[in-house]
Amino acid sequence: MKTDILEYLDAGLDKLDDQYEIAIEWDKKNWVIEILFRLFIENKAQHTLIDQKSVESDFEVIEFIDGIALYNPAKGQVAEDDFLATFEIDGKKGVEKRLLDAILAYLPEVIEDTEDSLIDFMNDEEAEDFVSTFDETRFDDILSEFTDSTMIPYPKF
Numbered sequence: 001m002k003t004d005i006l007e008y009l010d011a012g013l014d015k016l017d018d019q020y021e022i023a024i025e026w027d028k029k030n031w032v033i034e035i036l037f038r039l040f041i042e043n044k045a046q047h048t049l050i051d052q053k054s055v056e057s058d059f060e061v062i063e064f065i066d067g068i069a070l071y072n073p074a075k076g077q078v079a080e081d082d083f084l085a086t087f088e089i090d091g092k093k094g095v096e097k098r099l100l101d102a103i104l105a106y107l108p109e110v111i112e113d114t115e116d117s118l119i120d121f122m123n124d125e126e127a128e129d130f131v132s133t134f135d136e137t138r139f140d141d142i143l144s145e146f147t148d149s150t151m152i153p154y155p156k157f
Contacts, residue, residue: 004155005033005070005094012104020111028157030076031089035103036067037111041118064118066132068103070095072154084110084134094153098146106142110134 003011006026013022013035021038041062048058069078072089080086087103089095114132121130 002153004153005089005100006155008097008100008152009033009035009104012100016104016108020108022107022111026155027076030078031072031074031154032076032078033070033089034067034083035069035107036065037107037114039064039111039115039118041115041122043122062118062122064114064132066114068107068134084132085136085139089154090151092154093151095151097148097150097152098143100152101146101148102139102143105145106139109138 006024009024013024016022023036023038025034025036026032027034041064043058043060043062048056066084069083069086070089071078071086072091074091078086087095087099110132117132118130121127
């Protein structure tokens with residue numbers, strides 16, 4: 001039996017350090033696979049923060065969630081602004097193994113950079129906005145290190 005995208009990602013994420021809280025969500029109806037990470041940052045100064053949905057909070061611990069989406073544009077769409085990066089799935093064929101390997105290799109760096117930036121933001125009285133980033137140039141460099149173009153299929157329902 002051939003490994004599908006979900007199984008491949010799950011196995012790859014299991015190899016990452018347990019310090020990261022990462023989840024895979026599969027929206028079967030819209031052909032979307034999300035790789036989401038969650039960070040918890042202490043809000044020592046009790047700053048009032050406003051999220052993307054204009055919800056205010058001044059909790060002692062701030063929860064931050066971001067992620068990457070894989071989707072089939074022929075079956076559904078994703079709000080690209082809701083994700084650090086989005087990648088297209090080629091129907092039932094899935095995606096190239098090298099893309100998944102690059103995502104798995106780059107994800108810890110993204111999480112650590114996001115956490116560092118979020119801590120800096122929380123400690124900077126003058127900062128007005130926080131936006132996590134996905135460095136496409138850095139990702140392309142990592143992607144170029146992987147050469148296996150074997151297709152990892154989309155999961156069966």
